[in-house]
Amino acid sequence: MTEAQDISELEQNESAAKELKKLIRAKVESTIVKSARLEDSKIIEVENLDDYVYGHWMAFILISGSSVRTMLKVHFNGSTARAMLGTKVRRVKDPKALERMAMDFMKEQCNLMAGALKTAFNSAQIITGLSIPLVTRGFDEAVFSDKVDHSKINDVWKLSWPDGEIVCSSVTEVLQWGDFSSYVYEEEEEEEDGVFL
């Protein structure tokens, strides 16, 4: 392979990575905005990636296939999760039940985000599977996360709205760049609201 070919491939990969970032951010944002009925939400870039403990809680899910592996994480505080549940839990008074429901809600967000992503990959003929979503303490990020690997697509951003904010992060490892050589993310029309509870 010539040097010119190498450069061309690298450019293609960079382009694909950008598209993948767009895709992931879009699916995450649209899922959460719809589920939590967020208004006036916006994405804010996180400048300091070293702030790697982004929230007291962390919900995460793995989308994995032979071509790509993506870890999606949502970093949040309990109060934010409860606020996102909104009127759905207004009759629940027990704090423990409320917290459990909030955690389940965030797990479900992971499921929905991963499902949307999986569908998007499917459309591009990339077959993936989903893990179960988990919720753990945000500090675990500090203990278990690897050193930043620049061969992977790392992305962190903040989804902010007037009443709260969450931090989302993703680490995508493309195993077969060839499957994404011509991948371009296209915004889709809005779908029906997701159903939760």
Place this chain on the structure above:
Amino acid sequence: MSEVLKLNINQENSQAKVEIIAAEGLRASHEIITVLEKCKSSSEHIIDQLPDLLVIMSVDGRILKGNDAAASLMECDPEMILNLNIFSVFQAETRNIMKSRISSLLKNRDIEQLQFELPIINKNGTQIEHLWTVSLFSQISERRGPLIKILGKDISKIKEFEKKLSQIFSAIPLGIFTVDSDGKIEWPYSLFTEYLLGQDKLAGSGLEEVLFEPIWDSLDSIEKTGAGQVVDCIGGDTLWFDMAKLHFPNEVKYVRETPDGIKPCWLGITYHPIVHENTIEKLMIVLEDRTEVVEARRALEVQREIENNKIKKILEIQNCSGPLLEVTFNDFDLLFPRMKTEIDEENYEKVTRTLHAIKGIARTAGFTDIEHHVHSTEDTLLTQLSANKVNKEWLEDGFNELKDEWNELRSLCFALSGRQHGLQIKQADYMEVLHELKELRSTLEPDARVHADKILEKLGGGQFAQQILLSTLEQRLAKQLKVTMESLGKNINLVFDWKDVEVIQSEILTFSEVFVHLLNNAIDHGIESPTDRQKLGKPETGTITIKAERAEGFIHFEVIDDGKGIEKQKIIDTAIKKEILNERQISKLKNDDDILELMLLPGFSTKEKVDTISGRGIGLDSVNDAVKSLGCNKLQIRSEIGKGTKFLFDVPLTTVD
């Protein structure tokens, strides 16, 4: 169904089976992950609920994880603690200490953890004491460098308790401290320890240096041994300690500086082993100020001694017969004023003789305290006399003590007999007055003297004009014989041959003195021991005869013993040895009488060992003076080796009124 179709169906079934198995495996994995998630959640809950604060932070203090107690310290919701800075709860000074400790932890990776106390300031501005345990946090990822784990324990209540305890500890009027295996005093100790020992900054000081060295000279040999074993017991077993502690000093005298000057204090010391697995790890020592107790005990002991002394005196009085007591009282009434005069006149030779007389009388009466007291005074006075340095002040003090002792004896005697002189004056003063009156009496004309005698008799001052039989002395002399004879282990028969011979009342004391001395001399120097007498073919019981017979114009007295007699050469040797005479003077001695007369010289005694009976050489000297005072020329001595000795003197009748 065709074979091909059947094969297809079988292939599809087996494919479905594989997928079902894979799906079941996946579901099982999901379930176990769910269980693990719950376990993790439970662990987190436990950490959240820890009573002590737990923080994991970056080296600059930024909190990455904190439990509920940490959130409480930071005064925030537990979910809002992230990225807060733990250093904000410290004041500038304590913050620097905390940073310094973390820095040293990072520099020296061999340190597993550091533990120290630092206060924090809460929102009310109150200082709260915390015990901090700081260590490096072991993490799988070191993505952002080292992390620090901090455990903080609120010890404010412990500190408060410790403070109260310390206040109580300081207020306890006991010295309490512990000693480590090196024998060093440990901190903390009760502050009262410093007061009791009169030293400060005791921590780290050696026990022996602090406790025993200042009083080393006052310890007896057993206590010194015990003091050396106190520290040695640490590290030993309790059995050894229990045995050794019997020798430890347990009541010692210290000197303490007070605003009123240096005062002695008594410390009680108790030793308590702190034992672990039957080995003494350290000792707790408790010091107690026992000054008041010891002083009270000593006062009680003195009081007891006084009372015992009184009881002893009472017994001595009760053992003494009435007539002997009467004679003794009369003699002392004369001798004490006489000694006072002699002291005033600084006639110390005479003082020694008077003391000797008092001693003899006291021994006869069985008043042992006075006897020993006089003997001791005599010893000292003779030493001073030989050095030609008599301390008059000391002698006056000694005289007063003796007189007090005598007055006490007399008061007891009066109390026992129920006799009261009726005058509201002190007994001692009464006797002084009586003595002065007796002195005055001697200056009076015969008619006036008769009148004065009657007055003195009414006052209880004795009978002056009347004559008295010498036989009144027999009981006293017999008692004297018994006491001396028993003390020397001799058997002696005392014979009085003076039927109806009388002397004047005022001179009976002098006769008494003379006979007591001569009797003692005969018992001590003359009569041999029963064994010696047996060997010599003599009866085991010796005989001393006191004889008096009235002749024309005088009374002839003899004191005769059938003892060993006096060796003339021994007298000569003694006279030379004591430098009473030199060789030239000795050569001029004409006969045996001249040699025997050497014994009448002051300071002569052939007995090498001085005891309370005789041997100072003042006995015969004193007797010679006494007989001279009765009007006799001198005391004569006749002696024959193996047969005995005879003392003779004649008292002219002209001296009798």
